[in-house]
Amino acid sequence: MSKRDYYEVLGVAKTAGTEDIKKAYRKLAIEFHPDKNPGDSNAEEKFKEATEAYEVLKDDQKRAQFDRFGHQAPGMGQGAGGFGFETFDLSEALRAFMRDFGGFGGFDDIFSGGMRGGRRRRTVNRGGNLEVKLPLTLEEIADGVTKKVRIRRWEPCDSCSGSGAREGSDPVTCQTCGGAGQVQQVSRSIFGQMVNVTTCPTCRGEGTVIADPCKTCSGTGRARSQTTLAVKVPPGVSNGNYITLQDEGNTGLRGGPAGDLIVFIEEKPHSNFSREGDDLLHIRPISFSRAVLGGTVDVPTIHGTARLKIPAKSKSGKTLRMRGEGLPHLNGFGRGDLLVELAIYIPEKLGSAEKRLLEEMEENEHFLPNDRSAEKYRKQRR
Ligand SMILES: [Zn+2]
Numbered sequence: 001m002s003k004r005d006y007y008e009v010l011g012v013a014k015t016a017g018t019e020d021i022k023k024a025y026r027k028l029a030i031e032f033h034p035d036k037n038p039g040d041s042n043a044e045e046k047f048k049e050a051t052e053a054y055e056v057l058k059d060d061q062k063r064a065q066f067d068r069f070g071h072q073a074p075g076m077g078q079g080a081g082g083f084g085f086e087t088f089d090l091s092e093a094l095r096a097f098m099r100d101f102g103g104f105g106g107f108d109d110i111f112s113g114g115m116r117g118g119r120r121r122r123t124v125n126r127g128g129n130l131e132v133k134l135p136l137t138l139e140e141i142a143d144g145v146t147k148k149v150r151i152r153r154w155e156p157c158d159s160c161s162g163s164g165a166r167e168g169s170d171p172v173t174c175q176t177c178g179g180a181g182q183v184q185q186v187s188r189s190i191f192g193q194m195v196n197v198t199t200c201p202t203c204r205g206e207g208t209v210i211a212d213p214c215k216t217c218s219g220t221g222r223a224r225s226q227t228t229l230a231v232k233v234p235p236g237v238s239n240g241n242y243i244t245l246q247d248e249g250n251t252g253l254r255g256g257p258a259g260d261l262i263v264f265i266e267e268k269p270h271s272n273f274s275r276e277g278d279d280l281l282h283i284r285p286i287s288f289s290r291a292v293l294g295g296t297v298d299v300p301t302i303h304g305t306a307r308l309k310i311p312a313k314s315k316s317g318k319t320l321r322m323r324g325e326g327l328p329h330l331n332g333f334g335r336g337d338l339l340v341e342l343a344i345y346i347p348e349k350l351g352s353a354e355k356r357l358l359e360e361m362e363e364n365e366h367f368l369p370n371d372r373s374a375e376k377y378r379k380q381r382r
């Protein structure tokens with residue numbers, strides 16, 4: 001399948017500036033964001049496509065490559081690191097969006113992207129991210145909840161406070177790079193003299209080396225530890241949503257900054273409801289006589305029960321909508337609905353008295369279908 005032109009995807013001119021590109025992307029990303037279009041694979045594709053276009057066009061180097069070579073840009077294929085020109089999966093696209101725009105609406109503070117706010121982080125020896133799953137019941141999702149999660153992670157070593165150097169000693173400046181963490185290598189080639197700046201091989205970019213390592217952590221500066229954290233979950237989340245707890249991942253080596261903890265929401269199945277976006281679906285079996293006569297029945301809601309009026313002559317499969325009895329919308333006000341689908345109950349056990357009752361119905365023509373009913377049902381099937 002051929003890919004669309006990135007400018008066309010974002011609807012911007014070839015001469016568009018970075019701000020216009022950012023604006024155009026933000027608009028599309030919000031429109032097609034999976035949280036706003038649950039279960040809509042078409043929207044998901046659009047979201048990914050827009051994110052890919054944005055990732056290329058916002059980057060001067062990639063954009064120049066694309067302008068020259070289009071999608072066949074050399075060296076930008078798989079394995080180029082980062083996003084390249086490759087299509088990426090939904091979680092990567094979501095991360096890219098979060099990184100530059102955070103969440104949207106009331107999401108911002110909780111679903112904050114790791115790189116936001118212009119905070120510059122030391123990246124040498126940054127610890128790894130941790131991912132955990134957080135299973136939630138529909139009730140917890142409906143109200144929002146603060147949950148405790150237990151994690152095992154690397155934390156700074158107590159003995160050396162994370163430096164990796166034995167108590168009373170300090171890491172010393174690296175002799176190879178003079179503390180810069182980088183070294184220049186000059187080489188000659190047919191293109192002339194090339195200067196290559198690379199990470200210092202002695203200190204691996206840290207700028208310091210440890211002469212006398214801490215005994216407890218063997219100079220790594222960290223130790224395994226178990227901890228419990230509280231995670232605040234807003235109402236209305238769904239499967240695949242995630243919450244980033246900044247700096248709560250693994251501590252880096254020798255005082256390197258910690259990675260993030262990423263908490264993935266998992267929805268537990270519910271005995272009464274299945275979820276359709278922010279609507280809840282409940283199947284309510286009713287008797288044949290109730291279906292014909294109509295009346296009121298009790299149906300479960302997320303926090304109790306409600307009375308539902310069933311119109312006379314309701315057919316099996318009829319769906320009644322109870323407004324506002326669904327789940328709250330994640331970004332903003334309002335709630336989904338509770339959809340109650342009626343199913344006519346066929347008795348499973350019959351005694352002779354019950355059989356007699358039914359035999360009597362069989363002898364009454366009002367209970368029997370005729371030619372006209374056949375036609376009616378055929379039309380109802382479309
Ligand atoms: Zn130590």
Ligand SMILES: [Zn+2]
Nearest residue numbers: 174177200203
């Ligand atoms: Zn060095």
